[in-house]
Amino acid sequence: MSSVNFYGDVAKQVGGKHVKVASIINSNVDPHDFEPTINDAKKVDKADVVIANGICYDDWMTNLIKNSNDKKQTDIDVGTLMHKKNGDNEHIWYDPQTMDKLANKLAAVYSKKRPQDKKLYYHNANFYRQKWSKTTALIKQIKKYSHGKYVAVSEPVFDYSLISMGYKISDNGFANAIEKGVDPSATDITHLQSDITHHKIAFFVNNIQASDPVVAGMVDLAKKNHVPIVNVSETKPPHKNYIQWMTGQYRQVLHAQKQ
Numbered sequence: 563m564s565s566v567n568f569y570g571d572v573a574k575q576v577g578g579k580h581v582k583v584a585s586i587i588n589s590n591v592d593p594h595d596f597e598p599t600i601n602d603a604k605k606v607d608k609a610d611v612v613i614a615n616g617i618c619y620d621d622w623m624t625n626l627i628k629n630s631n632d633k634k635q636t637d638i639d640v641g642t643l644m645h646k647k648n649g650d651n652e653h654i655w656y657d658p659q660t661m662d663k664l665a666n667k668l669a670a671v672y673s674k675k676r677p678q679d680k681k682l683y684y685h686n687a688n689f690y691r692q693k694w695s696k697t698t699a700l701i702k703q704i705k706k707y708s709h710g711k712y713v714a715v716s717e718p719v720f721d722y723s724l725i726s727m728g729y730k731i732s733d734n735g736f737a738n739a740i741e742k743g744v745d746p747s748a749t750d751i752t753h754l755q756s757d758i759t760h761h762k763i764a765f766f767v768n769n770i771q772a773s774d775p776v777v778a779g780m781v782d783l784a785k786k787n788h789v790p791i792v793n794v795s796e797t798k799p800p801h802k803n804y805i806q807w808m809t810g811q812y813r814q815v816l817h818a819q820k821q
Contacts, residue, residue, distance in 0.1 A: 563583075563584055563585070563586070563605055563606050563609035563612050563613070563614065563790055564583070564584075564585045564586070564612070564613070564614075564616060564652060565585070565586055565587060565593065565614050565620040565622075565623035566585060566586070566593060566615065566620065566797060566798075567585040567587060567588045567797065567798045567800070568586065568655050568797070568798040568804045568807070569585070569612070569613045569640065569655070569664070570583050570585035570638065571798065571804045572664055572665055572668065572690065572804060572817075573611070573613060573668055575665070575686060575690045575803075576665050576668040576669055576683060576684070576686045576687045576690060576725055577668070577686070578682060578683075578686050579674055579770070580672075580679055580682070581672065581674060584688070586623070587591045587797065588799065588800060589733075589797070589799055590771050590795070590796075591797070592771070592796070593615075593619060593620050593716070593796075593797070594635050595660060596620075596622060597622065598622050598623075598626060598785050602626065603629065603709045604624050606623070606627065606678070607626075607629075607630045607631055607632060608632070609630075609632070609635060610632075610634070610635060610636065610675060611635070611636045611637075611638065611668075611672070611675070612626075612627055612630075612635060612636070612637045612638070613637075613638045613640065614627065614638070614639055614640070614662075615639075615640050615641060615652065615654065615655070616638070616639040616640055616641030616642060616646070616655070617641035617646050617648055617649075617652045617745040618652060619641075619645065619646050619648055619652040619653075619747065620687040624639075624720065630663070636671050636674075636675070638667060638668070639661065640654060640655075641654060641663065643660075643667055643710050644657065644659070644663065645662055646771065650717055651721055653718065653720075653721070653722065653796070653806055654722065654806075655725070656676075656720055656722040656723045656808075657722040657723075658697075658698050658701055658722075658726050660683060660724065661690075661694060661804065662691050662694060665687040665690045665691055665749050666687055666691075667816070668683070668687065669683040669684045669686070669687035670735075677715070693792065693805055694805055695759070696809075697805055697808055697812065698811045699811065700812050700813070700816070701723075701726055701727055701786055703725050703816070704727045704728075704812065704815055704816055704819065704821075705728040707819050708727050708728035708764075709728070709731050710718055710728055710729070710730060710756070710766040711729060711730070711763075712729070712730045712731070712732040712762060712764065712765070713729045713730070713731065713732065713755055713763050713764050713765055713767060714731075714732050714733045714736075714754055714758070714763045714766050714767070714780075715731060715733065715766070715767040715769075716737065716740055716766070716767065716768045716769050716772065716774070716777045716780070716781075717736065717737050717740050717741045717769045717772060718731075718734070718738065718741060719769045719794055719796055720767045720769075720794045720811070723808075723811070724810070726766070727812075727815060729764065732754075732757055732762070733750065733753065733754045733757070735747065735749075735750040736750040736753070736754050740772070740774055740776070740777060742819040745776070746776060752775065754780060755783060757771045758780065758783050758784050758787055758789050759787055761789065762785070763789065763791050763814070764790070764818065764819070765815070765818040766780065766781065766784040766789055766790070766791055766792070767792045767794060768781055768791055768792070768793050768794070768796050769794055769795065769796060770793045770794070770795055771795050771797065772796075772798050775782060776798060788821075790817070790818035790821045791815045791818075792811070792818055793811075793814065794811050795807075
Protein backbone atom coordinates (compact mmCIF):
# COMPACT_ATOMS: atom_id res chain seq x y z
CA MET A 563 0.00 0.00 0.00
CA SER A 564 1.39 3.40 -0.97
CA SER A 565 0.15 6.88 -0.17
CA VAL A 566 0.48 8.12 -3.77
CA ASN A 567 0.39 6.36 -7.12
CA PHE A 568 3.97 6.98 -8.28
CA TYR A 569 5.36 4.98 -5.35
CA GLY A 570 2.78 2.28 -6.04
CA ASP A 571 4.02 2.14 -9.61
CA VAL A 572 7.60 1.21 -8.69
CA ALA A 573 6.32 -1.17 -5.99
CA LYS A 574 4.38 -3.06 -8.66
CA GLN A 575 7.30 -3.07 -11.09
CA VAL A 576 9.62 -4.63 -8.50
CA GLY A 577 7.07 -7.02 -6.99
CA GLY A 578 5.66 -8.32 -10.26
CA LYS A 579 2.98 -10.99 -10.13
CA HIS A 580 3.74 -11.90 -6.52
CA VAL A 581 2.69 -8.53 -5.11
CA LYS A 582 -0.70 -6.84 -5.06
CA VAL A 583 -0.25 -3.08 -4.96
CA ALA A 584 -2.77 -0.35 -4.22
CA SER A 585 -2.38 3.41 -3.75
CA ILE A 586 -4.66 5.64 -1.74
CA ILE A 587 -4.27 8.65 -4.04
CA ASN A 588 -4.60 7.84 -7.73
CA SER A 589 -5.81 11.18 -9.08
CA ASN A 590 -4.90 14.86 -9.01
CA VAL A 591 -6.02 15.24 -5.39
CA ASP A 592 -3.63 17.43 -3.39
CA PRO A 593 -1.98 15.09 -0.84
CA HIS A 594 -1.55 18.02 1.56
CA ASP A 595 -5.32 18.44 1.87
CA PHE A 596 -6.29 14.77 1.65
CA GLU A 597 -8.32 13.21 4.45
CA PRO A 598 -8.29 9.38 4.52
CA THR A 599 -11.46 7.40 5.06
CA ILE A 600 -12.10 4.53 7.44
CA ASN A 601 -11.73 2.23 4.44
CA ASP A 602 -8.28 3.68 3.73
CA ALA A 603 -7.28 2.98 7.33
CA LYS A 604 -8.43 -0.63 6.99
CA LYS A 605 -6.39 -1.09 3.82
CA VAL A 606 -3.26 0.25 5.47
CA ASP A 607 -3.85 -1.94 8.51
CA LYS A 608 -4.00 -5.06 6.32
CA ALA A 609 -0.97 -4.21 4.18
CA ASP A 610 2.31 -6.14 4.51
CA VAL A 611 4.31 -3.20 3.18
CA VAL A 612 3.38 0.49 3.38
CA ILE A 613 5.14 3.33 1.53
CA ALA A 614 4.85 6.96 2.63
CA ASN A 615 6.66 10.00 1.26
CA GLY A 616 7.27 11.42 4.72
CA ILE A 617 8.83 14.80 5.64
CA CYS A 618 5.35 16.26 6.31
CA TYR A 619 4.02 15.64 2.78
CA ASP A 620 1.53 12.91 3.67
CA ASP A 621 1.23 13.11 7.46
CA TRP A 622 -2.16 11.40 7.23
CA MET A 623 -0.39 8.26 5.96
CA THR A 624 2.15 8.44 8.76
CA ASN A 625 -0.73 8.57 11.24
CA LEU A 626 -2.43 5.58 9.63
CA ILE A 627 0.81 3.63 9.91
CA LYS A 628 1.14 4.52 13.60
CA ASN A 629 -2.39 3.30 14.24
CA SER A 630 -1.90 0.01 12.40
CA ASN A 631 -2.23 -3.14 14.50
CA ASP A 632 -0.04 -5.28 12.23
CA LYS A 633 3.30 -5.66 14.02
CA LYS A 634 4.77 -7.56 11.05
CA GLN A 635 4.08 -4.69 8.68
CA THR A 636 7.13 -3.09 7.04
CA ASP A 637 6.94 0.68 6.63
CA ILE A 638 9.08 2.56 4.12
CA ASP A 639 9.49 6.30 4.63
CA VAL A 640 10.98 7.61 1.39
CA GLY A 641 12.12 10.84 3.02
CA THR A 642 14.16 8.86 5.52
CA LEU A 643 15.48 6.65 2.71
CA MET A 644 16.73 9.79 0.96
CA HIS A 645 18.21 11.22 4.19
CA LYS A 646 15.78 14.14 4.24
CA LYS A 647 14.36 15.86 7.29
CA ASN A 648 11.27 17.92 8.06
CA GLY A 649 11.63 21.30 6.39
CA ASP A 650 13.41 19.96 3.31
CA ASN A 651 11.70 20.14 -0.06
CA GLU A 652 9.14 17.35 0.17
CA HIS A 653 8.83 16.64 -3.57
CA ILE A 654 11.56 13.99 -3.43
CA TRP A 655 10.11 11.82 -6.22
CA TYR A 656 11.53 14.49 -8.54
CA ASP A 657 15.04 13.66 -7.36
CA PRO A 658 16.42 11.36 -10.09
CA GLN A 659 18.04 9.13 -7.45
CA THR A 660 14.88 8.43 -5.45
CA MET A 661 13.32 5.61 -7.45
CA ASP A 662 16.67 3.87 -7.89
CA LYS A 663 17.03 3.67 -4.13
CA LEU A 664 13.37 2.80 -3.55
CA ALA A 665 13.53 -0.05 -6.08
CA ASN A 666 16.49 -1.57 -4.23
CA LYS A 667 14.81 -1.06 -0.86
CA LEU A 668 11.63 -2.76 -2.09
CA ALA A 669 13.60 -5.72 -3.43
CA ALA A 670 15.19 -6.15 0.00
CA VAL A 671 11.86 -5.85 1.83
CA TYR A 672 10.02 -8.23 -0.50
CA SER A 673 12.88 -10.73 -0.22
CA LYS A 674 12.47 -10.86 3.55
CA LYS A 675 8.74 -11.44 3.12
CA ARG A 676 9.17 -14.13 0.44
CA PRO A 677 12.79 -15.43 0.45
CA GLN A 678 11.97 -17.98 -2.22
CA ASP A 679 11.44 -15.15 -4.74
CA LYS A 680 14.46 -13.05 -3.80
CA LYS A 681 16.20 -13.55 -7.16
CA LEU A 682 13.08 -12.38 -9.01
CA TYR A 683 12.68 -9.23 -6.91
CA TYR A 684 16.28 -8.14 -7.42
CA HIS A 685 16.03 -8.97 -11.12
CA ASN A 686 12.93 -6.78 -11.40
CA ALA A 687 14.61 -3.97 -9.46
CA ASN A 688 17.68 -4.07 -11.72
CA PHE A 689 15.49 -4.13 -14.83
CA TYR A 690 13.53 -1.13 -13.54
CA ARG A 691 16.75 0.76 -12.86
CA GLN A 692 17.99 -0.04 -16.37
CA LYS A 693 14.81 1.44 -17.84
CA TRP A 694 15.16 4.50 -15.62
CA SER A 695 18.78 4.93 -16.73
CA LYS A 696 17.50 6.02 -20.16
CA THR A 697 15.78 8.94 -18.46
CA THR A 698 18.85 9.81 -16.40
CA ALA A 699 20.81 9.82 -19.65
CA LEU A 700 18.32 12.40 -20.96
CA ILE A 701 18.91 14.47 -17.82
CA LYS A 702 22.67 14.41 -18.46
CA GLN A 703 22.07 15.45 -22.05
CA ILE A 704 20.01 18.42 -20.90
CA LYS A 705 22.61 19.39 -18.29
CA LYS A 706 25.25 19.82 -21.01
CA TYR A 707 23.31 22.78 -22.38
CA SER A 708 21.76 24.29 -19.25
CA HIS A 709 24.91 26.37 -18.55
CA GLY A 710 23.74 27.19 -15.03
CA LYS A 711 20.94 29.39 -16.33
CA TYR A 712 18.15 30.66 -14.13
CA VAL A 713 14.57 29.44 -14.40
CA ALA A 714 11.41 30.49 -12.55
CA VAL A 715 8.86 28.13 -11.00
CA SER A 716 5.27 28.56 -9.85
CA GLU A 717 5.96 26.24 -6.89
CA PRO A 718 9.01 24.24 -5.73
CA VAL A 719 7.63 20.99 -7.18
CA PHE A 720 10.21 20.44 -9.93
CA ASP A 721 13.24 21.87 -8.08
CA TYR A 722 15.16 18.62 -7.49
CA SER A 723 14.94 17.86 -11.21
CA LEU A 724 15.96 21.37 -12.21
CA ILE A 725 19.01 21.25 -9.96
CA SER A 726 19.99 17.84 -11.37
CA MET A 727 19.85 19.38 -14.86
CA GLY A 728 22.12 22.23 -13.81
CA TYR A 729 19.57 25.03 -13.56
CA LYS A 730 19.19 27.64 -10.79
CA ILE A 731 15.89 28.82 -9.29
CA SER A 732 15.34 32.59 -9.58
CA ASP A 733 12.10 33.05 -7.62
CA ASN A 734 12.23 31.03 -4.40
CA GLY A 735 10.28 33.64 -2.46
CA PHE A 736 7.44 33.72 -4.98
CA ALA A 737 7.31 29.92 -5.30
CA ASN A 738 7.31 29.26 -1.56
CA ALA A 739 4.48 31.74 -1.02
CA ILE A 740 2.33 30.10 -3.69
CA GLU A 741 2.98 26.64 -2.20
CA LYS A 742 1.91 27.86 1.24
CA GLY A 743 -1.25 29.38 -0.18
CA VAL A 744 -0.36 32.98 0.68
CA ASP A 745 0.07 36.00 -1.56
CA PRO A 746 3.61 36.59 -2.81
CA SER A 747 5.10 39.91 -1.78
CA ALA A 748 4.92 42.85 -4.18
CA THR A 749 8.71 42.70 -4.44
CA ASP A 750 8.66 39.01 -5.43
CA ILE A 751 5.96 39.64 -8.03
CA THR A 752 7.77 42.61 -9.54
CA HIS A 753 11.06 40.70 -9.59
CA LEU A 754 9.50 37.74 -11.44
CA GLN A 755 7.69 39.98 -13.91
CA SER A 756 10.97 41.71 -14.67
CA ASP A 757 12.79 38.40 -15.15
CA ILE A 758 10.13 37.31 -17.64
CA THR A 759 9.91 40.52 -19.66
CA HIS A 760 13.68 40.94 -19.80
CA HIS A 761 14.27 37.26 -20.64
CA LYS A 762 16.45 36.63 -17.60
CA ILE A 763 15.05 33.10 -17.25
CA ALA A 764 15.40 30.16 -19.63
CA PHE A 765 11.79 29.04 -19.05
CA PHE A 766 8.93 29.09 -16.54
CA VAL A 767 7.86 25.89 -14.76
CA ASN A 768 4.12 25.74 -14.09
CA ASN A 769 2.43 23.22 -11.79
CA ILE A 770 -0.74 22.52 -13.77
CA GLN A 771 -2.52 20.96 -10.77
CA ALA A 772 -2.53 24.23 -8.83
CA SER A 773 -4.90 27.07 -9.60
CA ASP A 774 -3.82 30.58 -8.67
CA PRO A 775 -4.68 33.85 -10.46
CA VAL A 776 -1.22 35.34 -9.79
CA VAL A 777 0.47 32.29 -11.36
CA ALA A 778 -1.98 32.38 -14.27
CA GLY A 779 -0.94 35.97 -14.85
CA MET A 780 2.73 34.96 -14.91
CA VAL A 781 2.01 32.18 -17.41
CA ASP A 782 0.20 34.66 -19.67
CA LEU A 783 3.08 37.13 -19.34
CA ALA A 784 5.60 34.42 -20.24
CA LYS A 785 3.61 33.44 -23.33
CA LYS A 786 3.29 37.07 -24.37
CA ASN A 787 7.07 37.49 -24.09
CA HIS A 788 7.84 34.16 -25.77
CA VAL A 789 9.35 32.61 -22.66
CA PRO A 790 8.92 28.80 -22.87
CA ILE A 791 6.53 27.11 -20.44
CA VAL A 792 7.30 23.70 -18.92
CA ASN A 793 4.17 22.13 -17.44
CA VAL A 794 4.61 19.67 -14.58
CA SER A 795 2.23 17.95 -12.17
CA GLU A 796 2.47 16.90 -8.54
CA THR A 797 0.83 13.50 -9.01
CA LYS A 798 1.24 10.91 -11.77
CA PRO A 799 -1.36 10.88 -14.54
CA PRO A 800 -3.37 7.63 -14.31
CA HIS A 801 -2.60 6.59 -17.91
CA LYS A 802 1.20 6.79 -17.52
CA ASN A 803 3.77 4.99 -15.42
CA TYR A 804 6.36 6.93 -13.41
CA ILE A 805 9.11 6.72 -16.04
CA GLN A 806 6.79 7.85 -18.85
CA TRP A 807 5.56 10.73 -16.70
CA MET A 808 9.03 11.94 -15.77
CA THR A 809 10.48 11.47 -19.26
CA GLY A 810 7.69 13.53 -20.80
CA GLN A 811 8.43 16.44 -18.48
CA TYR A 812 12.18 16.26 -19.13
CA ARG A 813 11.51 16.28 -22.86
CA GLN A 814 9.62 19.53 -22.37
CA VAL A 815 12.80 21.00 -20.88
CA LEU A 816 14.84 19.70 -23.82
CA HIS A 817 12.35 21.35 -26.18
CA ALA A 818 12.50 24.60 -24.19
CA GLN A 819 16.31 24.62 -24.57
CA LYS A 820 15.92 24.59 -28.34
CA GLN A 821 13.52 27.52 -28.47
